[in-house]
Amino acid sequence: MNKSVMIADDHTLMLEGLARLLSTEFEVVGTAPNGRALLEQAQQLKPDVVVLDVGMPELNGIETAHRLVKMLPSVKIVFVTQQLAPAYLHAAFAAGAKAYVAKQSATNELISAIKMALEDRFYVTPHAGAEAARLSSLHPKQNPAEMFGTKLTPRQREVLQLVAEGKSTKQISASLGISPKTVEFHRNSLMDELGLRSIAELTRFAVSQGIVNS
Incomplete structure (x- = not known):
């Protein structure tokens, strides 16, 4: 089979x-x-x-x-x-x-x-x-451990990707099955944790991390 x-x-x-x-x-x-x-x-x-x-x-x-x-x-x-x-x-x-x-x-x-x-x-x-031939060696300018938002929780990475893709609070809420207030909480906590001040900065961060394509 x-x-x-x-x-x-x-x-x-x-x-x-x-x-x-x-x-x-x-x-x-x-x-x-x-x-x-x-x-x-x-x-x-x-x-x-x-x-x-x-x-x-x-x-x-x-x-x-x-x-x-x-x-x-x-x-x-x-x-x-x-x-x-x-x-x-x-x-x-x-x-x-x-x-x-x-x-x-x-x-x-x-x-x-x-x-x-x-x-x-x-x-x-x-x-x-x-x-x-040498997967064990790291790129000198980019540590993979710091890619893909690995310091964030899985839920934070989910919300970050959807925000960076231009989804509204309502759309993210429906996609993840969480309340709009919870979406806003995660988005605001992401900004605080990452020291970012806008959706545009969150989007640039997501692109730099490989979470979304540029």
């Missing part, structure tokens, strides 16, 4: 292309346009493998991966992305990834990377350069 795979990417053409590619070797049981939708489906479908991008709306891929491994400890996580800087690679593997594939070479790399992940082996795209 083929192993089951779920795919998440916010670009429809990419999502469809990956589904076609992987259906030749695996059972594609679901697709999702963002991290939040992926988590909802994965809880029901319990796939063997999840393929996802780093930059996605609603909930980015790094945050999604952290939650996936808690929800489904046996799932194999494979990133397919254009983000090849060392900080992103370190954050992905720290979140529980088994493989990291470049989008531009997914046709050639992805199936092999998934098979390696299923064997509990790690894979890093050659497009990552020297980092593929």
